[in-house]
Amino acid sequence: xxxNSLTRQKExxxxxxxxxxxxxxxxxxxxxSAHIGNxxxxxxxxxxxxxxxxxxxxxxxxxxxxxVGHLTDDGDQGEDKLLKQAIEEKKQPMEIVQMATLDFHDxxxxxxxxPPSIEPTxxxxxxxxxxxxxxxxxxxxxxxxxxxxxxxxxxxIKDHPxxxxxxxxxxxxxxxxxxxxxxxxxxxxHPTDFALWISAPKEHLMQxxxxxxxxxxxxxxxxxxxxTKYLGKTFDIHGGGLDLLFPHHENEIAQNVGCCGTNxxxxxxxxxxxxxxxxxxxxxxxxxxxPAELFTGxxxxxxxxxxxxxxxxxxLQSHYRSTFDLSDDALLAAEKGYNRLMxxxxxxxxxQATGTGQTEHDDRITNGIESIYGHLNDDFSTxxxxxxxxxxxxxxxxxxxxxxxxxxxxxxxxxxxxxxxxAIIHDVFGLIDVTAGASGSGxxxxxxxxxxxxxxxxARADRNFATADLIRAKLTEAGITIKDGKDGSSWSVQS
RNA sequence: GGUCAGGUGGCCGAGUGGCUAGGCACCGGUCUGCAAAACCGUGUACGGCGGUUCGAAUCCGCUCCUGACCUCCA
Numbered sequence: 059x060x061x062n063s064l065t066r067q068k069e070x071x072x073x074x075x076x077x078x079x080x081x082x083x084x085x086x087x088x089x090x091s092a093h094i095g096n097x098x099x100x101x102x103x104x105x106x107x108x109x110x111x112x113x114x115x116x117x118x119x120x121x122x123x124x125x126v127g128h129l130t131d132d133g134d135q136g137e138d139k140l141l142k143q144a145i146e147e148k149k150q151p152m153e154i155v156q157m158a159t160l161d162f163h164d165x166x167x168x169x170x171x172x173p174p175s176i177e178p179t180x181x182x183x184x185x186x187x188x189x190x191x192x193x194x195x196x197x198x199x200x201x202x203x204x205x206x207x208x209x210x211x212x213x214x215i216k217d218h219p220x221x222x223x224x225x226x227x228x229x230x231x232x233x234x235x236x237x238x239x240x241x242x243x244x245x246x247x248h249p250t251d252f253a254l255w256i257s258a259p260k261e262h263l264m265q266x267x268x269x270x271x272x273x274x275x276x277x278x279x280x281x282x283x284x285x286t287k288y289l290g291k292t293f294d295i296h297g298g299g300l301d302l303l304f305p306h307h308e309n310e311i312a313q314n315v316g317c318c319g320t321n322x323x324x325x326x327x328x329x330x331x332x333x334x335x336x337x338x339x340x341x342x343x344x345x346x347x348x349p350a351e352l353f354t355g356x357x358x359x360x361x362x363x364x365x366x367x368x369x370x371x372x373x374l375q376s377h378y379r380s381t382f383d384l385s386d387d388a389l390l391a392a393e394k395g396y397n398r399l400m401x402x403x404x405x406x407x408x409x410q411a412t413g414t415g416q417t418e419h420d421d422r423i424t425n426g427i428e429s430i431y432g433h434l435n436d437d438f439s440t441x442x443x444x445x446x447x448x449x450x451x452x453x454x455x456x457x458x459x460x461x462x463x464x465x466x467x468x469x470x471x472x473x474x475x476x477x478x479x480x481a482i483i484h485d486v487f488g489l490i491d492v493t494a495g496a497s498g499s500g501x502x503x504x505x506x507x508x509x510x511x512x513x514x515x516x517a518r519a520d521r522n523f524a525t526a527d528l529i530r531a532k533l534t535e536a537g538i539t540i541k542d543g544k545d546g547s548s549w550s551v552q553s
Numbered sequence: 554g555g556u557c558a559g560g561u562g563g564c565c566g567a568g569u570g571g572c573u574a575g576g577c578a579c580c581g582g583u584c585u586g587c588a589a590a591a592c593c594g595u596g597u598a599c600g601g602c603g604g605u606u607c608g609a610a611u612c613c614g615c616u617c618c619u620g621a622c623c624u625c626c627a
Contacts, residue, residue, distance in 0.1 A: 066557095083627090084627075085627085086626095086627070087625085087626075087627095092627090093627090095626090095627060096626090096627045097627085098627075099627035100627075102627095103627095139625070139626095226556085226557090226622075226623090227556065227557065227622095228555095228556065228557095228622095228623080229556085232555070232556080232623090277625085297627095298627065299626075299627030300558095300621070300622080300627080301621080301622070301625095301626055301627065302626075302627070303622075304556095304622065304623070305623085305624090306625095306626090328627095329627070330558085330621085331620085331621065331627075332627085333620075333621095336619075336620070337620085338620080338621070338626090339626095339627095340625090340626055340627090371576095372565090375565075375566060375567090375575085375576065376565085376566060376567085377566085377567075379558095380558095380559085380566085380567090381558085381559080381620070381621075382565095382566090383565085385564085385565080387564055387565070387577080387578095388564080388565050388566090388577090390577075391564075391565060391576060391577035391578080392565085392576075392577085393577095394576080394577060394578095395575090395576045395577065396576095398576080398590095398591095399576095401590080401591090405591095433567095439567080441566065441567050441568095441574085441575075441576095442567060442568080442574070442575080444567095444575065444576080445567070445574050445575035445576085446574090446575085447575090448574095448575055448576070449574090449575080452591095452592080455590090455591050455592065456591085456592060456593095458591075458592095459584085459591055459592055460592095461591090461592055461593080518586080521586070523586055523587070526586090526587095527586095527587075527588080530588080530589090534589095539589075539590090540588095540589080541588090541589055541590050541591095542585070542587095542588080542589075542590090543585095543590080543591090544584090544585095548590095
């Protein structure tokens, strides 16, 4: 089941071609470093992508890079954000693009998001965009004014009643009556018309030759052109942030219908916004928190540094369609929850089950696994899937502590549990264990710690607790936690 | 102003008619030399006012509050 923004309800997901999924997600505009709100969206789609792969689908995941075209103001008078930034920094636009793109990739990598199958850029598909403009012109859904091409929304609305606005839930009448203060839009026949191709003044830094003279593409066009090129005229999933729903996605549909006569997308998925102190984070509001700030603890809202995996875990604890408020408390709580999850997974590797029958504990495992999949199948409900996982973690710990004897659990169920939890947590949720010595501390540290623990164990055996506690305290200061168990002590590095 | 989402216990965050979501924090217990971790247990909820129903956090109406979109934004 997938929640489809177009119909506003959950629908059974059946791909166009059995076993294959085409998914397009609107990527970032690369004129500034990514903020954590961007990251939330792409992590959400990363999990959807991973889950589809896990289910065995062949997925073609296309996520674009917008490296041209966004205007800061309405209409033709506005400045291109990218150009503005380039002028401010006295750089070539493509230098800005390069910087922001590399930064974006770094962030996504640190959050362990898989790269998309194709990551096309707008500037790399100028030809396709020009061709699409021509097709829309040919079909009569656009008109030219002074070298710029505008989409004719009125004709579109007339020919396709109840289409325009269907996605964003706007009534076409309301859209047409829009009387917003529109400055310098005299070229357009109607305020709702939008630019497909914009005529460029000579000094404009990014422009290309077209049948209508030198110019550059309108913002909405690239996604239509590139999704059509790589996924076809109709494809399964189109995703993006909720803030793109109108006008971007609405116009995208219009362009596709105008160009090819078919509705391009079968399932629209929109992720909700991330907020800080209850307000949406947005590049234009300048209230961004960067991932780097989170990861280094240098920002104003965090008390300390948080590993990217903790941030990712926190994102998993909320549903992608809910707004999500970022706070220090939430991060601190997530850190503990994440550690508990990772510790549980490690414990699971070590415990044994010797049972052969089918006990209530085996039922609990079976039901737990079933409910994990049930929740993920229900519009990718990671929070609920996590709840089911934590129930199983409790059971794993009970087994480890001897509250449940190993004979009470069937060997096969435990094996199944190992397989499923590892797959869900690592492959689907994309959570990497960064809690232990596994984080690249190397063999030498392992050897040193083994020695230290041995000496401390000796001190404890001699009832020299002062020494034992001193070792533990000093190690804690150094970021290493000691836990004394029945079978000796263990250690872990704080992330 | 128009449109659309929400308001859940100390915090975060699920949940669309009856059955403990979960995480974190708190309290009691077990374990431990002491901790930590873990396990067991207890408590604190569904913005307000009405209504439907045998029964509502969940449906309906009104009301208050918050956010998002309507302009570039993930």
